Amino acid sequence: MNNTQATLALASAANESTAPESRKAMIQLQGVGKHFGQLRVLKGIDLTIHHSEVVCLIGPSGSGKSTLLRSMAFLEEYDEGQINIEGQLLGWQNAEASGVARKRAPQAKINQVRQNVGMVFQQFNLWPHMTALGNVTEALQQVRKQSKAQARERALAMLDKVGLAHKADAYPIQLSGGQQQRVAIARALAMEPHIMLFDEPTSALDPELVGEVLQVMKTLAKEGMTMVVVTHEMGFAAQVADSVIFLDKGEVVARGTPQQIFHDAEHPRLQQFLQNYLDRNAFWQDGKDAAAAKP
Amino acid sequence: MSFDPHIITDHLDDIGNGFLVTLGTWSSGVVLGLLLGLVIALAQVFGNNFVRAPLRVFIEIIRSTPFLVQLFLLYYGGPSFGLEMDPIPAGILGLAVYGSVYFAEIFRGGFESIPRGQLEAADCLGIGRLRCIVRIQLPQMAVIILPALVNLVTVLCKETAVLSIITIPELTMVLTGIGSQTFAFVETLLALCIGYLILVEACSRLGMLLETRVGRFMQRQPQ
Numbered sequence: 001m002n003n004t005q006a007t008l009a010l011a012s013a014a015n016e017s018t019a020p021e022s023r024k025a026m027i028q029l030q031g032v033g034k035h036f037g038q039l040r041v042l043k044g045i046d047l048t049i050h051h052s053e054v055v056c057l058i059g060p061s062g063s064g065k066s067t068l069l070r071s072m073a074f075l076e077e078y079d080e081g082q083i084n085i086e087g088q089l090l091g092w093q094n095a096e097a098s099g100v101a102r103k104r105a106p107q108a109k110i111n112q113v114r115q116n117v118g119m120v121f122q123q124f125n126l127w128p129h130m131t132a133l134g135n136v137t138e139a140l141q142q143v144r145k146q147s148k149a150q151a152r153e154r155a156l157a158m159l160d161k162v163g164l165a166h167k168a169d170a171y172p173i174q175l176s177g178g179q180q181q182r183v184a185i186a187r188a189l190a191m192e193p194h195i196m197l198f199d200e201p202t203s204a205l206d207p208e209l210v211g212e213v214l215q216v217m218k219t220l221a222k223e224g225m226t227m228v229v230v231t232h233e234m235g236f237a238a239q240v241a242d243s244v245i246f247l248d249k250g251e252v253v254a255r256g257t258p259q260q261i262f263h264d265a266e267h268p269r270l271q272q273f274l275q276n277y278l279d280r281n282a283f284w285q286d287g288k289d290a291a292a293a294k295p
Numbered sequence: 296m297s298f299d300p301h302i303i304t305d306h307l308d309d310i311g312n313g314f315l316v317t318l319g320t321w322s323s324g325v326v327l328g329l330l331l332g333l334v335i336a337l338a339q340v341f342g343n344n345f346v347r348a349p350l351r352v353f354i355e356i357i358r359s360t361p362f363l364v365q366l367f368l369l370y371y372g373g374p375s376f377g378l379e380m381d382p383i384p385a386g387i388l389g390l391a392v393y394g395s396v397y398f399a400e401i402f403r404g405g406f407e408s409i410p411r412g413q414l415e416a417a418d419c420l421g422i423g424r425l426r427c428i429v430r431i432q433l434p435q436m437a438v439i440i441l442p443a444l445v446n447l448v449t450v451l452c453k454e455t456a457v458l459s460i461i462t463i464p465e466l467t468m469v470l471t472g473i474g475s476q477t478f479a480f481v482e483t484l485l486a487l488c489i490g491y492l493i494l495v496e497a498c499s500r501l502g503m504l505l506e507t508r509v510g511r512f513m514q515r516q517p518q
Contacts, residue, residue, distance in 0.1 A: 188419075
């Protein structure tokens with residue numbers, strides 16, 4: 001009980017936005033850093049994500065946004081600072097230590113801490129030798145030790161949630177990219193996560209298939225799922241996110257509401273990033289402007 | 296030139312026994328070799344350098360020496376190291392060890408062919424390493440490595456002929472024996488070829504059946 005109260009106190013203290021007091025801190029990052037060899041790709045990130053919050057991470061490629069997200073599932077072993085998932089230290093036994101003194105927690109402990117974290121990947125990462133249903137039931141049976149019938153029932157409910165109950169017996173190769181990604185979302189949701197992490201979930205999709213995946217994610221957000229999304233879909237970020245974080249060169253450059261980030265951008269690096277994005281996506285202009293824009 | 300089919304028909308019992316011995320040593324050697332190869336591959340893929348380095352040396356030694364010499368060393372040299380074996384167990388072990396290093400290389404390639412992301416997905420869902428190997432990696436690898444496995448298994452089938460030198464009464468020993476007794480080399484050697492042909496052909500057919508079975512998920516159209 002004390003622990004929960006402490007967490008709550010921390011959450012409200014760290015909370016600069018308008019979130020109500022009762023909101024619990026789901027993910028807390030303190031001074032998180034990560035090196036790839038000599039390159040420091042994350043430089044001391046501090047971040048708190050609260051219950052039901054939808055956070056979008058944006059930034060140029062190489063800014064560290066995917067590495068940051070993957071660290072939250074311990075797919076990257078962050079080597080500085082600490083990440084707490086619902087108050088529990090993720091991945092390390094002693095996060096205050098650095099270098100070789102840092103000891104990896106036992107695998108069972110790592111799995112226990114992140115059991116409420118669901119992950120969705122850019123490349124879907126479905127298991128191609130299993131049907132859509134098999135992909136969803138696998139962890140229910142192997143990890144949660146559910147009976148075949150139980151797992152099947154749960155999996156069908158999840159596939160139905162993403163609108164794919166009728167594709168339960170299809171193999172991934174028989175599904176479109178958008179459908180595969182929705183199966184991947186169902187697979188993660190089946191484990192009843194409290195937090196969902198999305199790593200560029202629509203970047204590998206044909207443009208016309210992006211919408212169906214974003215729709216599923218919007219529904220999840222409405223239902224109050226805590227979500228962290230690395231995305232290039234600024235429209236999604238603007239509509240759905242509670243806060244948007246702009247990363248550059250491994251640092252949080254700006255954090256704010258979509259309004260603050262997209263409309264009132266102050267930081268020059270952010271302005272430049274958004275301008276590039278707008279230029280790339282403006283494929284049609286009025287006659288006069290288009291003529292003026294021609295080199 | 297004469298051709299006397301009676302040479303074969305008169306010795307059908309012996310030839311049949313030889314055939315069974317070949318089939319037995321071959322299949323036991325293959326099963327044992329597959330298991331050994333899988334263990335070596337797993338140790339190489341998941342082990343640290345202390346495990347990998349000696350295995351690398353072992354693989355190189357076995358790959359760069361002839362099977363005949365290895366077999367001689369195991370059967371005739373074995374007793375000097377306190378390893379006394381009957382011919383058939385020695386033959387099976389020799390075949391298994393010889394095959395295992397090639398099996399290991401095939402398995403290793405198979406493990407490396409499964410995209411990392413699939414393993415990360417399993418990892419995130421709490422699926423352990425062993426389960427991941429059994430449920431996710433091996434079934435997919437099977438499709439990729441089956442042709443190479445079948446190929447190696449047929450090569451091992453023909454390598455069983457070498458077992459005759461350590462007095463195992465397999466097909467080659469039986470038929471060349473009949474040949475030298477009767478001087479009917481054409482009949483006996485032809486029968487020998489047919490014997491191996493039957494075994495290898497059966498193995499290839501079985502392999503193809505397996506390939507379609509394990510590769511069902513690769514088909515774009517539902518059946």
